[in-house]
Amino acid sequence: MVRASGTSMAAAPTAPSDEQLVARSVGGDVGAFNELVVRWEGPLYKFVYRYLGDPEEARDICQEAFLRAYSNLSRFRSEAKFSSWLYQIALNQCRSQFRRKQSRPTVALDDDESQHQLGLVQDSAEAPDREAMGRQRSKVLRAAIAELPETQREVIILKQYHGLKFREIAEVLGTPESTVKSRLYHGFESLAKSLGHLKTEGLEI
């Protein structure tokens, strides 16, 4: 998986590192923090979107995460990576939001068309085009990941889609590396079952 774009920017020879920008931000340079925002808003948005599955919520949580990061920048420990810290802030908000949503269940029209609608697509006389099939695959995968326990889902999203090292994920989650690896493996086991079930229904995935 390709590493998050923020890291590739950070690796550019002329660009200052995240930690340098953080130091400048703490010194009162708002522009430095804006550079961090530009660098990390994309990866963070994707992470939150994959976690919650709602673009509006993802935008709100991203903004809130940056605001919290800025207001607590003086508490940031320099031995940790800024990106890990940022993911940690966003993750905490995602968890809260996810639990709020669970406590107030709503019927999302988009979710209704997950697995069952796939059957309808297969039954239709007109074959779906490649783009439509891609969207359906994404929906199925999104639904399968959403069904995972929270701990496994977090690890899979951070590892598979954001390319964080196991050490970094452990830092974000505050758990040992071995736990992270174990959660990832068991999450894959669960996904193998759910995706295999879909395959028997005709989904070519």
Next chain:
Amino acid sequence: MSGDREDLQELLVELEYGELDATDRAAAQARIDEHPELVRMQAAFRAVRENLSAWDEVEGQPARIAFVTMPGDVRPGSINTFGWMKGAAIAASFVLGILLAAAFASTNLTRTDTGWTLSTGLSRSGVSAPVSQPSATTSVGTPPVGQIPAGQTPVGQTAIGRVAGGRATGGGVTGGQARPFRMSTSQFGIEPMLVEVPGDRELQLRILVRQMVAAAEQRHQQQTDSLLTDLYQTFDTQRTSDLSVVFDELGLLRSSTGLELQRTNQVIDFLVTRIGSDIEAQVPEQRDD
């Protein structure tokens, strides 16, 4: 194999995600190849991972955001979300106090043919209340603002003036003189604003507009400060003038009362003397009778 199953699982994920160095990777792969079950696990793992890569679509885009500084911004780390509320409450109560003080400072005590009348700034439209019995006609009141001598020094600060000045954040009273009341964003702990910026050009425009608005607010604040300072001075001057006029009027009343009493006494003395002499003049005539 079941004994170190978790170790094998960890090894497998490390191998598949490329977090082993070349030597460890070769050793791990060799170990997996020795066991058909491990080979099957690896294949299943790769299949799931391949499937997961199909979800590359992310709906929507992040909102382009940027922090825009305001005049008097503070450094990050000390945000006080409700600080501005406290400041606004202080400012509102301060302005209310000033308005009330100004209303009562415009009090007029008037002595007319029909009696004493007291009118305040709140009842300036004509409502007045008689307060005593009629007597002579004398006007005691606050001179118009334009008639206050320029540069007149207040004798002492009023109670409201002291309270208002003393509560001004950071400003207030120094050496017995009120300084302009200042409110800046830093005093309320306002942090740089987080704004959405759809594009770089629009970001620059928004920053420019924000700076213009901030500059306008700053000018407005300075004008407000100046007006409030003038109001303090006017209020103190008016009040001092009122008090001195009231004291003078009371002194006049007291002296006029004393004169009238003295004259009355003289009349009584005169009458008593006159009556006494008349009686004495009549007594011999009665003897003669």
